[in-house]
Amino acid sequence: MSRVATLDDIVAAIRAAHDSHTPLRPRGGGSKDFYGGLLAGDALDLSGHRGIVAYEPSELYLTARAGTPLAEIEATLAEQGQMLACEPPHFSGATLGATLGATLGGTVAAGLSGPRRMQAGAVRDFVLGVKLIDGTGQTLDFGGQVMKNVAGYDVSRFIVGSLGTLGVIAEATLKVLPRPVAEATRQFACTEAEALLWLNEWGGQPLPLSASFWHDGRLSLRLSGAAAAVAAACRRLGGEPVAEAEAAWQAVREQTHAAYAGPLLWRLALPTSAPPLALDGLRASEWGGGLRWYATDAEPAAVRAVAAAAGGHATLYRAPESLRCREGAFAPLPPALLALHRRLKKVFDPRGILSPGRLYAEF
Amino acid sequence: MNVVPPAARGFRQCLAALVAAYNKPMETAESRSEAPFATDRAALLRRLQWTLPAHGLLSAEEDLRPYECDGLTAWRQLPLAVCLPENEGQVIDVLRCCHQLGVPVVARGAGTGLSGGAMPHAEGVVLSLARLNKILRLDPTARLAVVQPGVRNLAVSEAAAAFGLYYAPDPSSQIACTLGGNVAENSGGVHCLKYGLTVHNVLRLRVVSIEGEVFEIGSAAPDAPGYDLLALLIGSEGMLGVVSEITVKLTPKPELARVAMASFADVGQAGAAVAAIIAAGIIPAGLEMMDKAATAAVEPFVQAGYDLEAAAILLCESDGAPEEVAEEMARITAVLTAAGAGEVRVSQSEAERLRFWAGRKAAFPAVGRITPDYYCMDGTIPRKRLAEMLTAIAALERQYGLRCANVFHAGDGNLHPLIMYDASQPGEWDKAEAFGAEILELSVALGGSITGEHGVGIEKINQMCVQYATPELETFHRLKAAFDEGGLLNPGKAVPSLHRCAEYGRMHVHRGELKFPQLERF
Numbered sequence: 001m002s003r004v005a006t007l008d009d010i011v012a013a014i015r016a017a018h019d020s021h022t023p024l025r026p027r028g029g030g031s032k033d034f035y036g037g038l039l040a041g042d043a044l045d046l047s048g049h050r051g052i053v054a055y056e057p058s059e060l061y062l063t064a065r066a067g068t069p070l071a072e073i074e075a076t077l078a079e080q081g082q083m084l085a086c087e088p089p090h091f092s093g094a095t096l097g098a099t100l101g102a103t104l105g106g107t108v109a110a111g112l113s114g115p116r117r118m119q120a121g122a123v124r125d126f127v128l129g130v131k132l133i134d135g136t137g138q139t140l141d142f143g144g145q146v147m148k149n150v151a152g153y154d155v156s157r158f159i160v161g162s163l164g165t166l167g168v169i170a171e172a173t174l175k176v177l178p179r180p181v182a183e184a185t186r187q188f189a190c191t192e193a194e195a196l197l198w199l200n201e202w203g204g205q206p207l208p209l210s211a212s213f214w215h216d217g218r219l220s221l222r223l224s225g226a227a228a229a230v231a232a233a234c235r236r237l238g239g240e241p242v243a244e245a246e247a248a249w250q251a252v253r254e255q256t257h258a259a260y261a262g263p264l265l266w267r268l269a270l271p272t273s274a275p276p277l278a279l280d281g282l283r284a285s286e287w288g289g290g291l292r293w294y295a296t297d298a299e300p301a302a303v304r305a306v307a308a309a310a311g312g313h314a315t316l317y318r319a320p321e322s323l324r325c326r327e328g329a330f331a332p333l334p335p336a337l338l339a340l341h342r343r344l345k346k347v348f349d350p351r352g353i354l355s356p357g358r359l360y361a362e363f
Numbered sequence: 364m365n366v367v368p369p370a371a372r373g374f375r376q377c378l379a380a381l382v383a384a385y386n387k388p389m390e391t392a393e394s395r396s397e398a399p400f401a402t403d404r405a406a407l408l409r410r411l412q413w414t415l416p417a418h419g420l421l422s423a424e425e426d427l428r429p430y431e432c433d434g435l436t437a438w439r440q441l442p443l444a445v446c447l448p449e450n451e452g453q454v455i456d457v458l459r460c461c462h463q464l465g466v467p468v469v470a471r472g473a474g475t476g477l478s479g480g481a482m483p484h485a486e487g488v489v490l491s492l493a494r495l496n497k498i499l500r501l502d503p504t505a506r507l508a509v510v511q512p513g514v515r516n517l518a519v520s521e522a523a524a525a526f527g528l529y530y531a532p533d534p535s536s537q538i539a540c541t542l543g544g545n546v547a548e549n550s551g552g553v554h555c556l557k558y559g560l561t562v563h564n565v566l567r568l569r570v571v572s573i574e575g576e577v578f579e580i581g582s583a584a585p586d587a588p589g590y591d592l593l594a595l596l597i598g599s600e601g602m603l604g605v606v607s608e609i610t611v612k613l614t615p616k617p618e619l620a621r622v623a624m625a626s627f628a629d630v631g632q633a634g635a636a637v638a639a640i641i642a643a644g645i646i647p648a649g650l651e652m653m654d655k656a657a658t659a660a661v662e663p664f665v666q667a668g669y670d671l672e673a674a675a676i677l678l679c680e681s682d683g684a685p686e687e688v689a690e691e692m693a694r695i696t697a698v699l700t701a702a703g704a705g706e707v708r709v710s711q712s713e714a715e716r717l718r719f720w721a722g723r724k725a726a727f728p729a730v731g732r733i734t735p736d737y738y739c740m741d742g743t744i745p746r747k748r749l750a751e752m753l754t755a756i757a758a759l760e761r762q763y764g765l766r767c768a769n770v771f772h773a774g775d776g777n778l779h780p781l782i783m784y785d786a787s788q789p790g791e792w793d794k795a796e797a798f799g800a801e802i803l804e805l806s807v808a809l810g811g812s813i814t815g816e817h818g819v820g821i822e823k824i825n826q827m828c829v830q831y832a833t834p835e836l837e838t839f840h841r842l843k844a845a846f847d848e849g850g851l852l853n854p855g856k857a858v859p860s861l862h863r864c865a866e867y868g869r870m871h872v873h874r875g876e877l878k879f880p881q882l883e884r885f
């Protein structure tokens with residue numbers, strides 16, 4: 001593993017890898033090493049390239065270097081009453097084997113969002129700009145720090161979720177938002193089917209919903225917004241109030257909740273209106289029914305077929321590396337799309353040195 | 364002469380009067396699009412006649428004339444033919460045909476774009492998606508609609524209204540503009556600070572490649588696998604593919620909306636009030652600013668009740684549950700007052716709210732009444748630099764001897780200065796265009812962008828050389844080639860050639876000093 005601290009170091013490391021055709025794998029806190037396909041190539045440890053470069057609360061943006069821990073960013077935002085509304089996971093703590101926790105670069109590269117995603121948006125919805133070093137060692141600046149910018153292709157958002165296969169994210173600018181004035185959580189005893197029915201009904205109403213979590217016969221619903229609006233929604237929806245709910249939502253966001261435990265976990269993304277699936281092993285559902293977690297021994301192809309039939313897709317989220325490599329972590333792409341992905345990969349990384357196989361085995 | 368419905372004509376006047384094109388061009392439309400193509404027109408028409416029914420193909424000059432420009436009428440060019448497919452199959456056939464013959468294709472929705480993105484190519488065809496105008500599915504439970512690209516923006520919200528839902532992005536041309544065009548331009552509107560742009564509200568696209576191959580990107584489920592191609596396609600100005608189907612997210616309609624109107628004696632104060640609202644932790648549903656020149660033009664036209672003594676007025680909207688609106692409006696009023704507002708009026712009824720907004724929405728046509736012609740700009744800057752920008756625009760007004768009225772989506776720092784001029788006076792359009800270019804380049808220097816929501820098109824192609832350096836532009840060209848190797852989709856738009864930038868750079872060096880030397884560069 002090579003550790004880099006400055007932009008020049010990153011450029012030099014990529015140039016060297018490019019010149020010698022050696023695979024290289026950008027890595028921040030290592031909190032998501034478990035996610036995606038193969039971990040190939042020397043790790044390029046970016047945790048030394050850290051620091052908040054610019055933060056202007058009244059402009060609603062924050063720019064930081066890739067290795068900046070999310071924890072540091074969120075602490076800075078909290079001082080001004082602001083937040084990363086997509087609630088990306090930190091995955092920190094000894095239990096998960098990564099003490100540093102997620103960094104900004106890894107958060108953008110993985111694109112994983114938290115409980116507030118269905119209402120507030122995903123990581124990609126908040127990315128305003130990136131400084132990217134491509135696979136030839138070129139430094140590229142896309143987007144900027146303003147909310148609206150349609151000059152050129154939107155590469156800053158395109159890069160989100162690319163898992164280090166298109167370039168090394170050296171710096172990113174995110175839109176930040178004020179924390180809600182008030183939050184409350186209500187709980188309901190119900191089956192999965194009832195929860196889905198209610199969530200879709202409530203989702204179509206002007207209610208200040210900000211998260212949902214169903215697990216083992218209980219639906220938790222978080223409401224966020226103006227104090228009066230949250231109180232009115234609580235009265236209207238009923239359910240039991242939940243005290244100290246913040247820690248419970250934290251456990252969902254960080255996946256320290258028991259529902260996410262175990263060596264094998266499938267992540268199914270679905271239209272919220274998809275009815276309960278004919279698949280055993282449902283652990284939990286989030287995002288108003290749009291995200292469902294399964295621990296199942298069913299054949300991977302069968303899990304993917306069930307998800308596809310319901311209009312969604314299944315990710316082999318946590319599994320032994322051998323299984324992820326054999327089955328692919330992500331749902332396979334149709335041939336035309338796969339060919340396009342390969343061409344796009346070549347645009348940024350003509351020699352294919354960056355995180356090969358991390359997204360798909362084919363590139 | 365235009366194909367835009369009558370209701371949209373007021374909007375089209377934004378640039379409509381730029382008939383100037385006929386007096387002016389130093390640069391022709393053809394030279395700006397750098398056409399290396401030579402099409403055999405007769406062969407092309409023969410092939411297209413096999414492909415499309417007779418009523419789906421236009422080739423006579425009088426039929427082509429309405430397509431010679433979009434909302435940016437300063438740039439005009441007749442195409443060789445206009446194709447009007449009625450289904451995806453015909454779109455595929457047209458693209459295949461053009462691909463085989465090496466003919467440029469310019470996709471077009473309603474033609475309301477303001478940057479010349481749909482200006483035809485002299486050696487190419489216009490592919491109008493206007494007849495693909497069906498809402499294919501509206502699912503109130505999943506809160507989404509599946510539509511064809513020619514469906515009008517407002518039609519989606521109208522169809523969803525019965526379920527208490529709407530499509531959030533609302534460009535001011537929403538009565539006429541199409542979803543396909545919105546996707547191509549990543550359109551915004553007055554509510555995007557809170558509800559996002561097109562890119563935040565589109566879930567899935569069906570795209571036809573230049574080879575006629577269909578692929579689907581995104582999904583009704585979140586986080587589709589693979590690269591985020593939606594982000595790449597949305598706002599790509601017809602350069603990467605032709606959209607044949609769009610799935611959009613529908614949003615529950617807020618129960619109530621109210622707007623506060625505040626007067627300021629000084630534009631700097633108004634700019635500071637915008638920052639103060641955001642700093643107070645409020646994300647208004649809309650936050651708009653108009654300067655004195657704009658309110659003076661608007662008030663006699665719509666009687667919105669604007670304070671004509673004010674140097675600037677702010678419109679700040681809150682929406683949500685009644686309790687929420689009441690609570691937020693109290694905070695907004697307090698912040699505006701503390702920021703030095705002379706008067707703050709909060710709409711007391713829906714009729715009053717619409718009247719307050721009517722002035723803002725009529726700003727373009729209202730300015731069109733007080734000047735023979737005007738040119739609408741679209742820069743974005745950090746909010747805190749609004750006052751600086753306004754001071755600079757005032758200086759440019761004196762320098763060029765032209766007036767400028769300013770309307771801003773202040774909440775997201777998106778400016779629409781309207782430069783007033785008279786196209787019948789020789790040289791005035793050139794002055795207006797140079798004035799506009801200076802505003803855009805100042806936007807970049809202030810840390811912003813040359814275009815917030817109108818796109819680059821043909822209009823801002825030179826300013827892209829200021830916004831981006833060579834490595835980024837080269838990456839954009841390689842990205843395009845990954846979708847369209849032959850460069851047939853909307854050639855010459857959105858991303859300038861490096862040759863053009865070298866020429867443009869030289870022109871600037873000839874003028875001497877770097878512009879705005881006092882400013883920090885970003």
